[in-house]
Amino acid sequence: xxxxxxxxxxxxxxxxxxxxxxxxxxxxxxxxxxxxxxxxxxxxxxxxxxxxxxxxxxxxxxxxxxxxxxxxxxxxxxxxxxxxxxxxxxxxxxxxxxxxxxxxxxxxxxxxxxxxxxxxxxxxxxxxxxxxxxxxxxxxxxxxxxxxxxxxxxxxxxxxxxxxxxxxxxxxxxxxxxxxxxxxxxxxxxxxxxxxxxxxxxxxxxxxxxxxxxxxxxxxxxxxxxxxxxxxxxxxxxxxxxxxxxxxxxxxxxxxxxxxxxxxxxxxxxxxxxxxxxxxxxxxxxxxxxxxxxxxxxxxxxxxxxxxxxxxxxxxxxxxxxxxxxxxxxxxxxxxxxxxxxxxxxxxxxxxxxxxxxxxxxxxxxxxxxxxxxxxxxxxxxxxxxxxxxxxxxxxxxxxxxxxxxxxxxxxxxxxxxxxxxxxxxxxxxxxxxxxxxxxxxxxxxxxxxxxxxxxxxxxxxxxxxxxxxxxxxxxxxx
Amino acid sequence: xxxxxxxxxxxxxxxxxxxxxxxxxxxxxxxxxxxxxxxxxxxxxxxxxxxxxxxxxxxxxxxxxxxxxxxxxxxxxxxxxxxxxxxxxxxxxxxxxxxxxxxxxxxxxxxxxxxxxxxxxxxxxxxxxxxxxxxxxxxxxxxxxxxxxxxxxxxxxxxxxxxxxxxxxxxxxxxxxxxxxxxxxxxxxxxxxxxxxxxxxxxxxxxxxxxxxxxxxxxx
Numbered sequence: 001x002x003x004x005x006x007x008x009x010x011x012x013x014x015x016x017x018x019x020x021x022x023x024x025x026x027x028x029x030x031x032x033x034x035x036x037x038x039x040x041x042x043x044x045x046x047x048x049x050x051x052x053x054x055x056x057x058x059x060x061x062x063x064x065x066x067x068x069x070x071x072x073x074x075x076x077x078x079x080x081x082x083x084x085x086x087x088x089x090x091x092x093x094x095x096x097x098x099x100x101x102x103x104x105x106x107x108x109x110x111x112x113x114x115x116x117x118x119x120x121x122x123x124x125x126x127x128x129x130x131x132x133x134x135x136x137x138x139x140x141x142x143x144x145x146x147x148x149x150x151x152x153x154x155x156x157x158x159x160x161x162x163x164x165x166x167x168x169x170x171x172x173x174x175x176x177x178x179x180x181x182x183x184x185x186x187x188x189x190x191x192x193x194x195x196x197x198x199x200x201x202x203x204x205x206x207x208x209x210x211x212x213x214x215x216x217x218x219x220x221x222x223x224x225x226x227x228x229x230x231x232x233x234x235x236x237x238x239x240x241x242x243x244x245x246x247x248x249x250x251x252x253x254x255x256x257x258x259x260x261x262x263x264x265x266x267x268x269x270x271x272x273x274x275x276x277x278x279x280x281x282x283x284x285x286x287x288x289x290x291x292x293x294x295x296x297x298x299x300x301x302x303x304x305x306x307x308x309x310x311x312x313x314x315x316x317x318x319x320x321x322x323x324x325x326x327x328x329x330x331x332x333x334x335x336x337x338x339x340x341x342x343x344x345x346x347x348x349x350x351x352x353x354x355x356x357x358x359x360x361x362x363x364x365x366x367x368x369x370x371x372x373x374x375x376x377x378x379x380x381x382x383x384x385x386x387x388x389x390x391x392x393x394x395x396x397x398x399x400x401x402x403x404x405x406x407x408x409x410x411x412x413x414x415x416x417x418x419x420x421x422x423x424x425x426x427x428x429x430x431x432x433x434x435x436x437x438x439x440x441x442x443x444x445x446x447x448x449x450x451x452x453x454x455x456x457x458x459x460x461x462x463x464x465x466x467x468x469x470x471x472x473x474x475x476x477x478x479x
Numbered sequence: 480x481x482x483x484x485x486x487x488x489x490x491x492x493x494x495x496x497x498x499x500x501x502x503x504x505x506x507x508x509x510x511x512x513x514x515x516x517x518x519x520x521x522x523x524x525x526x527x528x529x530x531x532x533x534x535x536x537x538x539x540x541x542x543x544x545x546x547x548x549x550x551x552x553x554x555x556x557x558x559x560x561x562x563x564x565x566x567x568x569x570x571x572x573x574x575x576x577x578x579x580x581x582x583x584x585x586x587x588x589x590x591x592x593x594x595x596x597x598x599x600x601x602x603x604x605x606x607x608x609x610x611x612x613x614x615x616x617x618x619x620x621x622x623x624x625x626x627x628x629x630x631x632x633x634x635x636x637x638x639x640x641x642x643x644x645x646x647x648x649x650x651x652x653x654x655x656x657x658x659x660x661x662x663x664x665x666x667x668x669x670x671x672x673x674x675x676x677x678x679x680x681x682x683x684x685x686x687x688x689x690x691x692x693x694x695x696x697x698x699x
Binding site: 122124125127128131132135138153154157158161162164165166168169172173175176179184185186188189202204205207208 | 593594596597598605609612613616620623629632636639640643646647650651652653654655658659662665666669670673
């Protein structure tokens with residue numbers, strides 16, 4: 001294997017993980033973590049300049065470039081947030097330096113696993129990468145070693161494992177479908193070969209395979225009714241991990257699903273995967289929107305909001321067509337940026353107030369104006385108010401699907417509106433009114449949060465034609 | 480000779496389904512672990528037979544992993560955990576044994592109907608293996624939902640995973656089978672260590688999931 005950007009994309013986080021596991025000083029490791037994430041981001045950007053050759057195991061095309069750049073970018077900004085978050089956790093003694101060393105090593109391992117899942121051309125390799133990503137996040141969710149954290153990690157672990165097991169069964173079935181056409185051996189698991197010859201596969205076998213893949217990877221996407229692990233994992237783990245889970249890992253699982261959807265689409269006899277995805281997406285949107293109202297824990301509330309948005313994205317991809325795919329892709333990126341910005345804010349809020357309970361947090365705009373207004377801006381963005389990016393992507397989704405399926409789109413809009421009401425009513429308690437809880441100033445780095453929100457705002461006002469052309473290209477690929 | 484190869488493979492895969500049924504009605508943890516060891520042993524035999532029939536020596540590695548890791552090390556480790564935790568009492572099942580068995584039969588019928596119908600083109604051995612494997616997977620899920628005890632849920636998950644290995648080895652010439660079985664072994668090792676950690680940290684007084692329920696959901 002020659003050394004190119006693809007190898008570097010995997011090698012940098014892997015080497016960084018090994019180094020970070022050995023170094024004791026947490027300030028140094030936090031800085032190195034940021035540096036490694038920055039290098040990975042630079043490597044990812046270089047994919048646009050020089051495109052490395054794809055092989056039997058690794059692949060780069062227009063679709064995964066978008067995902068890779070998004071993943072490495074949010075990975076980089078989260079590592080900056082994580083540095084200030086973690087030093088505070090050490091000061092108050094919630095984490096010991098040993099655990100932080102472990103945490104940083106796991107952070108880079110997670111980046112490695114997600115990059116591997118995104119560049120894997122082999123569906124078996126992709127499965128292994130998603131499993132590694134799950135395991136590292138399980139370890140990080142349980143890092144506080146409290147009752148709740150351990151239970152959340154356990155629940156995530158068991159449900160994630162079942163999901164992963166079902167996904168493997170689906171992967172085996174895809175191989176079975178491909179074997180008579182492509183022949184035995186590695187080729188029958190290479191995605192680019194599979195998609196090129198999918199038209200000759202046995203459609204019935206592909207149908208069954210897709211059901212397992214949808215249930216399996218769908219568990220990791222957090223689609224209702226397979227979402228039970230998601231709120232706990234988000235609420236009990238360290239906040240940088242909540243940001244990475246919501247902003248990135250859900251996308252990676254979705255990416256795996258999209259790859260298989262493309263194989264299904266290439267086979268005329270197979271069932272259309274769209275209606276299944278639309279149904280699960282809509283159930284997720286409505287369910288999560290209703291769940292937003294009675295939340296007492298602020299991180300758990302935003303976890304339900306993630307389920308809602310993944311539902312919207314899956315709905316858009318399920319509807320298909322160039323415009324809906326474009327909108328889904330845009331929505332995915334906007335959601336990643338916005339939701340991780342919100343978690344950055346929430347992480348600092350929880351540190352200032354010493355609690356995640358909504359009832360014990362109040363008057364943030366008075367006590368910590370920057371943080372409070374940042375959170376307001378984030379929520380305004382996430383509920384989809386103009387002129388921010390999510391408004392535009394949601395508007396595109398609704399307008400591109402309304403003509404085809406008015407009733408389904410009406411349900412989607414209803415879900416979005418219910419979620420808007422829920423999030424605002426809870427936000428009102430948190431940021432306005434009587435100041436509650438401790439009122440110390442936040443030792444926060446606001447840069448990642450406002451950088452994300454600025455990007456979301458910019459995308460809402462003006463999308464550069466180059467970006468539009470790139471996204472339309474990917475949208476066509478998705479069929 | 481082909482007839483014999485087929486018959487042996489068929490018998491072994493069928494035995495795995497039977498072993499899954501045996502797991503379904505065990506109401507004591509020790510017995511459950513012993514049956515699981517048997518389950519893994521049958522899997523090892525089946526994989527070894529596939530390795531022999533398909534002339535695929537790498538599958539012997541998978542068989543060895545199944546034998547050493549799943550049939551010996553894991554049951555012994557779980558056995559010791561159970562002794563330490565002092566939970567070798569009866570398992571509380573969510574459904575009665577009779578209902579669970581009927582459910583299990585229904586699931587096996589379902590997987591036969593589904594898999595045999597969609598694979599008319601595949602060779603007979605692969606078809607039957609897939610149908611049996613899906614049965615084992617579904618029975619594993621059934622064990623996981625009918626048990627309320629963390630250890631027996633793990634046993635359910637491990638039996639589910641055995642079904643996947645059966646499917647992977649039955650799919651002739653499938654690459655990465657060894658890697659996947661290693662990846663799963665790592666996963667299971669983590670689960671077992673996880674149970675053990677709960678004990679070490681003494682965060683939970685019991686591994687009964689019902690006792691964990693009070694921590695679930697919103698923190699008040």
